[in-house]
Amino acid sequence: MALRNAILAMLLEGESSGYDLAKSFNASVANFWTATPQQLYRELDKMETRGLVTARVVEQERRPNKRLFSLTDAGAAELADFTTRAPKPTAIRDELLVQVQAAEAGDDEAIRRAVADRMATAETKLKRFERLRDRLLGEAVEAEFLATSPRVGPYLTLARGIAFEQENLRWCGQVLDVLAHRATVRSGGDRHG
Numbered sequence: 001m002a003l004r005n006a007i008l009a010m011l012l013e014g015e016s017s018g019y020d021l022a023k024s025f026n027a028s029v030a031n032f033w034t035a036t037p038q039q040l041y042r043e044l045d046k047m048e049t050r051g052l053v054t055a056r057v058v059e060q061e062r063r064p065n066k067r068l069f070s071l072t073d074a075g076a077a078e079l080a081d082f083t084t085r086a087p088k089p090t091a092i093r094d095e096l097l098v099q100v101q102a103a104e105a106g107d108d109e110a111i112r113r114a115v116a117d118r119m120a121t122a123e124t125k126l127k128r129f130e131r132l133r134d135r136l137l138g139e140a141v142e143a144e145f146l147a148t149s150p151r152v153g154p155y156l157t158l159a160r161g162i163a164f165e166q167e168n169l170r171w172c173g174q175v176l177d178v179l180a181h182r183a184t185v186r187s188g189g190d191r192h193g
Contacts, residue, residue, distance in 0.1 A: 003043045004052070006033045008079040011053065011071040012151065018044055018067065032157055044069055052078055100175060112179055119172035126165040133158055 006029055010021060021044070022037040035043075047053045052075035055067040071079075096118055099111050136155050137145050146152055 003033070003035050003039060004047055005079065005082045006035070007040065007043060007047065008052065008071060008075050008082075009153070011069060011075070012079075012153075015068045015070045018069065021069070029157075032161060047075065051075075103179065108179060108183060112176060115172050115175045115179075119169060119176070122165045122168035122172065126162060126169065129158055129162045129165060133162065 006025075007021065010016070010024060010029060013024075016024065018037075018041050022040050025033075025035060025040060044053065044055075048055055048069070051072055053069045054072050055069050057065050057067055059065050096114055099106065099114055103111055133155070136158065140148075145155065149155070
């Protein structure tokens, strides 16, 4: 998937500045796609050149002028075409998994710290995603929101991000438990088992 498709999908919400897109990107799309603001701005320029988005300049006093981007018919058509393609299967590429794979050859304490750090990051992200979910739902219950909301895509991708971080927490806990138990056995502290 190209960054372009993620931006086109975000512009379904309506006209937005590059700055606001970058903020929204971190709040709503970062659970499945990452990009720096510089990458986002470069891609917006390319998309404008290709006619996928249009930009209008809004003059501001005491601040630099800003450009507001909108989806063009060509951009909407490209996004629609993107949704018809079979997605490529995903593969996990995670340096932490390589470290855990090599646990017996490495520094157990460093690996435990890395896993604990990942766990802390997952907890932080999960809390942020849950707050975002609560804002999206507002007063509605999930079933009502899913049945009546004009746009359910952001909610469904957020639900995937929540499930992903919950699984990260479960797996990190398992790894830490196993490594702690093995350390106890190796040190002779568990002679019965």
